[in-house]
Amino acid sequence: SQAVGILDDFQSGCVTQLLKHQHTERHYDTHSFRFSKLNKTLEDYDKKRDDEKQQRGEVAEDEDQQAQGEKGEENNLHGLQKQEEGALHIREAEDAPGPASSSA
Known part of the structure; x- marks a missing residue:
């Protein structure tokens, strides 16, 4: 049980x-x-x-803003590229043998 x-x-x-x-x-x-x-x-x-x-018609405005944003990014990249080129020229000038570097 x-x-x-x-x-x-x-x-x-x-x-x-x-x-x-x-x-x-x-x-x-x-x-x-x-x-x-x-x-x-x-x-x-x-x-x-x-x-x-x-x-x-707000979609068209959004697309315009997006295009402007992309253009801004392109300009930024272009500016950075110019800075890099400028820095490269300075380095080349420092490395180049010349009258200033021979006196040192």
């Missing part, structure tokens, strides 16, 4: 665990459904906002 009691306890424990598991699964299913619904809403909102921007 003691074995039957242990078996009953074990069985009720298993049933309790199973019920907890099912409850947790339902809980996650509900949340994943809510999140998928939220993501869909956000995607719809983004699409709507982009469409409105396009209608107002």
Whole structure:
């Protein structure tokens, strides 16, 4: 009879665990459904906002700003290149044997 009691306890424990598991699964299913619904809403909102921007012609302005930014980057690179060339000329002048370096 003691074995039957242990078996009953074990069985009720298993049933309790199973019920907890099912409850947790339902809980996650509900949340994943809510999140998928939220993501869909956000995607719809983004699409709507982009469409409105396009209608107002803001996309063209954004592209102009981007082009100006790229032009600025090109100018920066060109300036850096000029600095490097200038430094190279100075180094070459220092390394070149001449009257100033022979007296030293």
